[in-house]
Amino acid sequence: MPPPLEPDRATAEAWLERFSRFALDHLDALETAPSVGPVGSAGLDVADEVSTAIPEAPHPGGLGDVLQRLERATAASLNTPGPGYFAYIPGSGLWASALADLVAGSINRFTGHSVAAPALCRLESDVLTWLANEFGYGPEARGLFTSGGSIANLSAFATARDHVLPRDGDFRHALAYASNQAHHSVDKGLRLIGIPAANLRRVRVDERCRIRVDRLARQVRQDRADGKRPFLVVASAGTTNTGAVDPLGPLADFCAAEGLWLHVDAAYGGAFVLCPEGRSALNGIERADSITFDPHKGLFLPFGTGCLLVRDGRRLRDTHAGQGAYLQDFDRLDRRRETPSPTMHGPELSRSFRGLRLWLPLMLHGAAAFRATLAEKLQLAQTFHRALEQRIAAGAPLEIVDAPQLSIVTFRQPRHDGEALVDWNARNTALNNGINAGGRAYLSSTQLPAGDGDAFTLRVCVLGVRTHARHVAALLEDLDAALQRSKARTRE
Numbered sequence: 001m002p003p004p005l006e007p008d009r010a011t012a013e014a015w016l017e018r019f020s021r022f023a024l025d026h027l028d029a030l031e032t033a034p035s036v037g038p039v040g041s042a043g044l045d046v047a048d049e050v051s052t053a054i055p056e057a058p059h060p061g062g063l064g065d066v067l068q069r070l071e072r073a074t075a076a077s078l079n080t081p082g083p084g085y086f087a088y089i090p091g092s093g094l095w096a097s098a099l100a101d102l103v104a105g106s107i108n109r110f111t112g113h114s115v116a117a118p119a120l121c122r123l124e125s126d127v128l129t130w131l132a133n134e135f136g137y138g139p140e141a142r143g144l145f146t147s148g149g150s151i152a153n154l155s156a157f158a159t160a161r162d163h164v165l166p167r168d169g170d171f172r173h174a175l176a177y178a179s180n181q182a183h184h185s186v187d188k189g190l191r192l193i194g195i196p197a198a199n200l201r202r203v204r205v206d207e208r209c210r211i212r213v214d215r216l217a218r219q220v221r222q223d224r225a226d227g228k229r230p231f232l233v234v235a236s237a238g239t240t241n242t243g244a245v246d247p248l249g250p251l252a253d254f255c256a257a258e259g260l261w262l263h264v265d266a267a268y269g270g271a272f273v274l275c276p277e278g279r280s281a282l283n284g285i286e287r288a289d290s291i292t293f294d295p296h297k298g299l300f301l302p303f304g305t306g307c308l309l310v311r312d313g314r315r316l317r318d319t320h321a322g323q324g325a326y327l328q329d330f331d332r333l334d335r336r337r338e339t340p341s342p343t344m345h346g347p348e349l350s351r352s353f354r355g356l357r358l359w360l361p362l363m364l365h366g367a368a369a370f371r372a373t374l375a376e377k378l379q380l381a382q383t384f385h386r387a388l389e390q391r392i393a394a395g396a397p398l399e400i401v402d403a404p405q406l407s408i409v410t411f412r413q414p415r416h417d418g419e420a421l422v423d424w425n426a427r428n429t430a431l432n433n434g435i436n437a438g439g440r441a442y443l444s445s446t447q448l449p450a451g452d453g454d455a456f457t458l459r460v461c462v463l464g465v466r467t468h469a470r471h472v473a474a475l476l477e478d479l480d481a482a483l484q485r486s487k488a489r490t491r492e
Helices: 009-029 040-050 062-075 095-107 118-134 149-164 185-192 213-225 248-258 270-274 276-281 313-320 325-332 356-365 367-393 421-437 469-491
Strands: 142-146 174-179 200-203 229-236 261-265 290-293 306-310 399-402 408-412 444-449 454-461
Touching: 009 062, 009 095, 040 062, 095 356, 118 142, 118 306, 118 356, 142 149, 142 313, 149 185, 149 229, 149 261, 149 290, 149 306, 149 313, 174 185, 174 213, 185 200, 200 213, 213 229, 213 248, 229 248, 248 261, 270 276, 270 290, 270 367, 276 367, 306 313, 356 367, 367 399, 367 408, 367 469, 421 444, 421 454, 421 469
Parallel strands: 174 200, 174 229, 229 261, 261 290
Antiparallel strands: 142 306, 290 306, 399 408, 408 454, 444 454
């Protein structure tokens, strides 16, 4: 007889104590843990070591061996919640949100239809209403927690398609527009809603990597003259490459005049509306028809927490609402004061109780803690930027590609006269590797246009909840050391 799937109270408490200790020990070690563990070939070696056949009976090594395998597997990864992680877009993972996941998984209530859990869905709706207000939307707005920005974009594009275009399924001439710096999920989302890949117009940007509204207007006019049907403009409020914020106000003016749906992809930058400094940088976002942002980025939640907000919630429902005969029992109940159902505003029926991930931290910490932390990240990016300027003024071989529009700073070593692009890129790759080699900081890179090709560019993204001034100072020390090593190699 196999052991039961439901442990007794004593066993459950013992498991909870061991796994809680595992999680808290991990968090305690983040301050000194390397910012990146074994990845690539070395990480695959660890994967081979921890991999094990699925047992028929409980694992013979017991809980201790299970935890050891988890610990080794966790170490073989990018340390995304660590304080020295400045790569890509950091994801912090609040402890309060981890507790929310424990609670949500334990109570395991169905929250697709509000009628099945009216009070729990109201808690989630309260958070979405608060977020909509923070973005400047009115009471007619509706929101939805998703698994991430890609799914939020997908639902927004489907809503825009249904609102602007005829519902005849013929999208051969339907056109969407985004800058050439927009996230790749824009391409994917449009393909998935039936818009041909060739029907996304990538519009050129200005010197700060923001979409040029004049070029957008010219392209739309030309496309209409050619018999095409423009329907959607996707603006960025914090691109992944450089943190660029498109001119949201002028874009809203243009889209309103042209009858186009304006969607703002603020997956990275949207949360900065919570602090005054960020709100001014995102001025005009409240005029968008829809907004994507990721609480697992700027609100420091665990990965798998995205959000879509739509200014007119009726349009979101028109696209996503559905009904099945097996749900008829719900209609016998008094539902007049019911919170809007998530499944009627998004693609999922069965879904996790994602809203608890943000509701619980807001209850335990308060909104002011989030506002202050976001303001700190903007300030730290400015601190790093000023430190680069001081080093350049003192003769350091560096150039700043762009000042931070939010919390990303891009920089590199300048190109020598007559230097081949491949050699320039190799020098900056070596600098990036040299900074990361110390283990205290981890940077990622990108490619930005440089006349005769794309230039390897270092980028620092300050968004980790555990990243503070001392960690930026350590990054600058590692940058200085990497430059000194590079200088020594040049002399040799």
